[in-house]
Amino acid sequence: MKLTKIALLMAALSGQNVTAQQAQVADSPWGEDDELGQLNQMTAQKRIRLMATADWSRVFDLSVEYFIGMPSWQAAGDPTYQIWMTHTPKGSVVDNVLGQGEKINQHVSYTGSAVSMYTHSGTHIDALNHFGLNGEIYNHFSADKYLGDKGWTRTGAETIPPVIARGVMIDIAASKKVSMLPDDYRITANDIKQALEYQQVELMPGDVVLIRTGRMQVYENAQQYMQHAPGLGLDAARYLAEQAKAMIVGADNLSFEAFPSELEGNYVPLHTYFLAQHGIPIMELVNLESLAKAQVYEFAFIGSSLKLRGADAAPMRPIAVPLHSTGDK
Known part of the structure; x- marks a missing residue:
């Protein structure tokens, strides 16, 4: 029997452990018909302020090239590019x-x-229907009701609007004085805080937060890129979602999260945590090397994905435009 939300809250307050099987998808604070989740944080006023501070003399391309033999997710039998x-x-x-x-x-x-190709190939954004819990996706849209033979009729990739928001690149590798994090390294909340202090940057609600592990340096070698990749851990995810109030979280690897899972009963706990429990889209294979080389940590993030109706992800061609100054953009 599933625990009610009140019971889950009481369990958390009393220090009891909530198992993976008891976790549930979240209600959207923007209403029962909402399909955007945290993308609702974008407003016209924020976009106007942001673009007014952008330095258009430099534009950084954050996407990867598509080619035969490129890194791709094949563990579940999905097709290569x-x-x-x-x-x-x-x-x-x-x-x-x-x-x-x-x-x-x-x-x-x-x-x-x-x-x-598989829709999760190359630089892409995961729609909120990519992972759910107990047959439901974010905001309680059920697969039984909203998933047909031609894809999802809720939260498909076509619902993702053009993203224009403050972006922050967190260079975990550079903050640790290495070019690339070790195999299987699990990034913690403290790692993120230390990197932000190293960069002298603060996160703000509604940011697009991009994590650099350095893995993109071996992108041309698919086997090396894919195997034992470093990634985010659960407490880092909680920090970004619950304290930093990130709008989108991305990384330069394909797995995004570190494996093996920290949560028994859920093999991809960060995917379900961000997508299903917080309505935060995920970006993967974001090329952050040019930003790292230029030491650009704050920028206007501009990206738009393909409008693939009913799909659970779509390729994206994001760019970063440095900001003239820091502060509330």
């Missing part, structure tokens, strides 16, 4: 698929291509 040519200049002459004839096809060099 593939690209193939559908039309080539020589092939157009031979096939004459448009009926233009040899002379015109030799003059007009036609190239076309197609791609296929």
